[in-house]
Amino acid sequence: GENVEQHPSTLSVQEGDSAVIKCTYSDSASNYFPWYKQELGKGPQLIIDIRSNVGEKKDQRIAVTLNKTAKHFSLHITETQPEDSAVYFCAASLYGQNFVFGPGTRLSVLP
Amino acid sequence: DTAVSQTPKYLVTQMGNDKSIKCEQNLGHDTMYWYKQDSKKFLKIMFSYNNKELIINETVPNRFSPKSPDKAHLNLHINSLELGDSAVYFCASSPAGGGGLSDTQYFGPGTRLTVL
Numbered sequence: 001g002e003n004v005e006q007h008p009s010t011l012s013v014q015e016g017d018s019a020v021i022k023c024t025y026s027d028s029a030s031n032y033f034p035w036y037k038q039e040l041g042k043g044p045q046l047i048i049d050i051r052s053n054v055g056e057k058k059d060q061r062i063a064v065t066l067n068k069t070a071k072h073f074s075l076h077i078t079e080t081q082p083e084d085s086a087v088y089f090c091a092a093s094l095y096g097q098n099f100v101f102g103p104g105t106r107l108s109v110l111p
Numbered sequence: 112d113t114a115v116s117q118t119p120k121y122l123v124t125q126m127g128n129d130k131s132i133k134c135e136q137n138l139g140h141d142t143m144y145w146y147k148q149d150s151k152k153f154l155k156i157m158f159s160y161n162n163k164e165l166i167i168n169e170t171v172p173n174r175f176s177p178k179s180p181d182k183a184h185l186n187l188h189i190n191s192l193e194l195g196d197s198a199v200y201f202c203a204s205s206p207a208g209g210g211g212l213s214d215t216q217y218f219g220p221g222t223r224l225t226v227l
Contacts, residue, residue: 032214034214034215034216036218038152041220041221042220042221043115043201043203043218043219043220043221044154044201044218045218046215046216046217049215087152089154093214095214096205096214096215096216097159097214098156098159099144099156099216100156101153101154101155103151103152103153104152104153104154106152
């Protein structure tokens with residue numbers, strides 16, 4: 001089955017700096033890769049996703065890149081703000097089924 | 112107008128009891144899910160259900176059972192609760208069960224279960 005690794009497990013950045021979180025997956029058939037943000041006491045919320053037919057996707061300060069050959073994808077957050085502090089999860093799935101989540105990255109943005 | 116809602120938000124109970132967590136989605140989605148998030152924040156799928164097919168993660172004990180009275184609801188019943196069942200349980204829903212254009216899952220706010 002699919003296995004998703006995520007690094008780093010914790011990340012601290014200064015406000016205004018960029019943050020990068022990386023994930024690798026094992027099943028080359030996976031074709032959908034969402035990123036979720038989980039704030040304290042809340043459920044995970046989708047922030048961006050990418051499909052296997054696309055190499056990069058951007059939404060304002062957030063971007064995701066996908067390297068299918070290497071089976072890894074990354075989340076990039078630019079101009080970080082304190083409200084970006086949360087736990088971020090990557091996931092891999094095949095057509096939205098059998099989501100497998102990474103273990104999460106706790107991002108702290110220091111003012 | 113909450114998209115995916117769960118009740119209760121907190122549940123504290125004794126070992127050996129039977130309890131239920133309710134989930135409702137008003138998004139018109141076809142598929143619903145239950146996840147367990149342990150103390151280390153690891154999210155693991157327990158069930159997916161789309162009113163035709165129930166897919167069970169084989170690692171889930173049979174003390175856990177999903178019940179769906181209709182497409183908008185998927186409740187989680189837990190029998191003979193154990194200490195290790197303490198976790199946060201999330202319900203989620205998605206538009207399609209697979210092969211669709213929109214595979215995104217939308218999560219509820221979670222239910223924190225504490226077994227004493």
